[in-house]
Amino acid sequence: MPATALPTVVIGAGPIGLAAAAHLLERGIEPLVLEAGDSAGAAVRQWSHVRLFSTWAELVDPAAEKLLAPTGWTAPDGPTYPTGGDWAERYLQPLADTLGDRVRFGARVTGVSRLGRDRVVDADRERQPFTVHIRCADGTEQRITARAVIDASGTWSTPGPIGGDGLPALGERAAADRISYRVPDLKDPAVRARYEGRRTAVIGSGASAFTALADLADLAEDAPGTHAVWVLRRGIGGSTFGGGEADQLPARGALGLRAKAAVDDGYASAVTGFRTTAVERSGGRLVLVAEDGRRLDPVETVIVLTGFRPDLSFLEELRLGLDDHLQAPVELAPLIDPNVHSCGTVHPHGVRELSHPEQDVHLVGMKSYGRAPTFLAMTGYEQVRSIAAALAGDQEAAERVELTLPETGVCGGAGLFDEPDAAKAEEGGGCCAAPTTLQIGIGTPATSGGGC
Numbered sequence: 001m002p003a004t005a006l007p008t009v010v011i012g013a014g015p016i017g018l019a020a021a022a023h024l025l026e027r028g029i030e031p032l033v034l035e036a037g038d039s040a041g042a043a044v045r046q047w048s049h050v051r052l053f054s055t056w057a058e059l060v061d062p063a064a065e066k067l068l069a070p071t072g073w074t075a076p077d078g079p080t081y082p083t084g085g086d087w088a089e090r091y092l093q094p095l096a097d098t099l100g101d102r103v104r105f106g107a108r109v110t111g112v113s114r115l116g117r118d119r120v121v122d123a124d125r126e127r128q129p130f131t132v133h134i135r136c137a138d139g140t141e142q143r144i145t146a147r148a149v150i151d152a153s154g155t156w157s158t159p160g161p162i163g164g165d166g167l168p169a170l171g172e173r174a175a176a177d178r179i180s181y182r183v184p185d186l187k188d189p190a191v192r193a194r195y196e197g198r199r200t201a202v203i204g205s206g207a208s209a210f211t212a213l214a215d216l217a218d219l220a221e222d223a224p225g226t227h228a229v230w231v232l233r234r235g236i237g238g239s240t241f242g243g244g245e246a247d248q249l250p251a252r253g254a255l256g257l258r259a260k261a262a263v264d265d266g267y268a269s270a271v272t273g274f275r276t277t278a279v280e281r282s283g284g285r286l287v288l289v290a291e292d293g294r295r296l297d298p299v300e301t302v303i304v305l306t307g308f309r310p311d312l313s314f315l316e317e318l319r320l321g322l323d324d325h326l327q328a329p330v331e332l333a334p335l336i337d338p339n340v341h342s343c344g345t346v347h348p349h350g351v352r353e354l355s356h357p358e359q360d361v362h363l364v365g366m367k368s369y370g371r372a373p374t375f376l377a378m379t380g381y382e383q384v385r386s387i388a389a390a391l392a393g394d395q396e397a398a399e400r401v402e403l404t405l406p407e408t409g410v411c412g413g414a415g416l417f418d419e420p421d422a423a424k425a426e427e428g429g430g431c432c433a434a435p436t437t438l439q440i441g442i443g444t445p446a447t448s449g450g451g452c
Contacts, residue, residue: 004147006129006145006146006147007030007031007032007144007146007147008024008029008030008031008032008146008147008148008149008150008391009031009032009033009034009130009132009144009146009148009149009150010024010031010032010033010034010150010152011033011034011109011132011149011150011151011152011153012033012034012035012151012152012153012154012365013033013034013035013037013040013041013042013092013096013103013105014040014041014042014043014044014092014152014154014365015041015044015059015061015087015092015365015377015380016152016154016364016365016366016377016380016381016383016384017033017035017150017152017153017365018033018040018061018064018092018095018096018099018103019061019063019064019380019381019384020150020152020364020384020387020388021033021099021102021103022061022063022064022066022067022095022099023061023063023384023385023387023388023389024388024391025063025067025099025102026063026066026067026388027388027389027391027392027394028392029388029391029392030102031099031102032102032104032144032146033096033099033102033103033104034104034107034108034109034132034134034144035103035104035105035106035107036106036107036108036109036153037105037106038105038106038137039088039093039096039105040088040092040093040095040096040103041084041087041088041092041093043154043156043157044084044087044088044092045084045085045088046084046156046182047084047182047183048083048084048085048088049083049084049085049183049185049187049188050083050084050183050211051081051082051083052081052082052083052084052087053081053207053254053255054081054376054377054378055078055079055080055081056075056076056077056078056079056080056081056082057078057079058376058377058378059082059087059091059377060075060076060091061381061384062381063385064091064095067095067098067099068094068095068098071094071098073094073098076090076091105137106136106137106138107134107135107136107137107142108134108135108136109132109133109134109153109314110133110134110135110141110314111132111133111314111317112130112131112132112133112149112151112314112315112317112318112361113130113131113317113318114128114129114130114131114317114318114358115128115129115130115131115145116128118317119316119317119318119319126359129145129146129147130145130146130147130148130149130360130361131143131144131145131146132144132145132146132149147360148360148361148362148391149360149361149362150361150362150364150384150387151315151361151362151363151364151367152364152365152367152380152384153311153367154365154366154367155308155309155310155311155366155367155369156308156366157311158308158309158310158311159181159182159304159306159307159308159309160304160306160307160308160309160371161304161306162179162203162276162279162288162302162304162306163276163277164233164275164276164277164290164291165275165277169276169277169278169279169288170277170278170279171278171279171280171281172279174279174281175279175281175286175302178286178300178301178302179279179286179301179302179303179304180301180302180303180304181303181304181305182303183208183211183212183215183303183305184212184215184303186215186216186218186219192219194301195216195219195226195300195301196219196222196223196225196226197223197224197225197226198225198226198227198299198300198301199227199228199229199297199298199299199300200216200226200227200228200229200299200300200301200302200303201228201229201231201286201288201296201299201301201302201303202216202228202229202230202231202268202302202303202305203231203276203302203303203304203305203306204303204304204305204306204307205232205233205234206305206307206373207255208305209230209259209305210255210256210258210259211255212228212303212305213228213230213258213259213262213263213268214255214258214259214261214262216228216262216267216268217258217261217262217265217267217268220267221267226267227267227268227269228262228267228268228269229268229269229271229296229297229299230263230268230269230270230271231271231274231276231288231296232270232271232272232273232274233273233274233275234272234273235272235273236270236272271296273292274288274290274294274296275290275291275292276288276289276290276291277289277290277291279302282298283298285298285299285300286298286299286300286301286302287299288302307371307373308366308371309327309370309371310327310363310367310370310371312327315361318356318358318361319356319357319358320356320357320358320361320363321355321356321357322370323337323370325339325371326369326370326371326372327370327371328368328369328370328371328372329353329354329355329356329363329368331349331352331353331354331355332349332353332354332368332369333370333372335347335349335353336369336372336374337372338372338373348379348382348401348402348403349379349382349383349386350382350383350385350386350387350390350398350399350401351386351387351389351390351398351399352386352398352399354368354383354386354387360391362383362387364380364383364384364387365380365383366380368380368383378403379403381403382401382402382403385402386398386399386400
């Protein structure tokens with residue numbers, strides 16, 4: 001069968017995977033979306049209670065909107081902020097329904113390779129189609145042949161651990177009953193009961209940690225005794241709470257201000273420079289121990305929000321060009337490396353930065369960022385637009401930039417690890433606009449939370 005007659009396999013029916021399918025169809029390329037879950041946006045639905053800091057206008061892909069328009073679908077109000085549940089129900093599921101049989105649910109990809117060629121074999125490699133092995137919901141296995149593979153499976157299933165060295169802290173697995181790796185839904189009575197009137201450690205420094213701190217502060221107003229211990233591996237500097245009013249995504253700036261208010265109002269206390277090495281039980285509670293020997297007062301629960309990492313296990317027979325520490329494509333890594341800068345602003349990029357030694361395989365969306373943070377849905381939509389153009393042979397469109405990303409208002413250049421001159425570097429600005437003075441209550445609705 002000619003390669004052009006084969007489908008392009010897209011792994012994952014999340015926002016970027018479904019957008020990839022829409023762009024491929026627009027280019028006359030047949031997509032086949034393989035989703036391990038039983039519905040569109042299966043991962044998004046697991047944080048359905050969290051409000052995004054991007055508006056609807058920034059969360060709907062243009063090619064997807066064109067595909068939906070003839071079905072009678074009505075675009076949500078552009079300036080408003082949806083929850084994850086809204087995003088899944090009002091956009092992702094209708095888009096998957098429109099794609100019809102081109103989306104297969106309950107199909108978990110277990111391996112990708114070249115037909116008859118393992119990772120070692122050079123001979124005639126690029127002329128062979130891809131083979132994609134899947135395990136179906138009923139336990140049966142299948143093999144699909146594809147002309148190209150776009151991996152949009154994300155990183156949701158592989159959250160970072162407590163341990164400051166990237167490994168689970170000693171005792172972390174044994175304490176799993178009191179540890180969560182997700183932002184809790186405190187509107188759920190059963191979940192609320194787990195945290196109200198109790199001390200909770202929140203580990204992390206990104207948007208998800210801000211969301212958890214702000215939500216716990218709201219709970220503390222109604223439930224005395226509720227307190228969050230914010231565990232930071234770094235110190236607190238000018239960029240700790242984000243860009244505030246300087247953030248061009250106002251809800252993202254407001255989210256950092258809510259976290260700051262939680263600390264300022266006494267609902268949360270911050271512990272800095274604390275890199276956890278062990279989790280110990282103490283009378284039904286947990287004690288976090290740092291590598292420098294410090295021990296925190298006992299807490300009832302721990303919320304770990306230390307980022308995510310890509311699952312590369314099913315791609316091990318492919319020749320990928322990945323940065324050795326971020327696990328992102330080597331051409332993209334310098335643009336997003338948090339060791340170099342703290343900018344959330346990333347230049348738009350496409351097929352050139354996302355290509356690998358293995359031709360016609362691309363990691364997109366959250367997975368393309370490897371272990372780096374600050375991914376936006378708009379970034380992923382631009383990625384798959386460029387890749388679809390390249391697969392269709394339109395190199396000019398593939399290399400054309402069609403997106404301007406909002407700046408975070410923060411870029412100190414201090415990186416991930418505090419150094420003696422870090423504070424000075426932050427004061428000097430950097431590659432983005434300098435943050436303004438943080439003022440609680442300024443910005444968009446306080447209900448805005450974390451997300452894409």
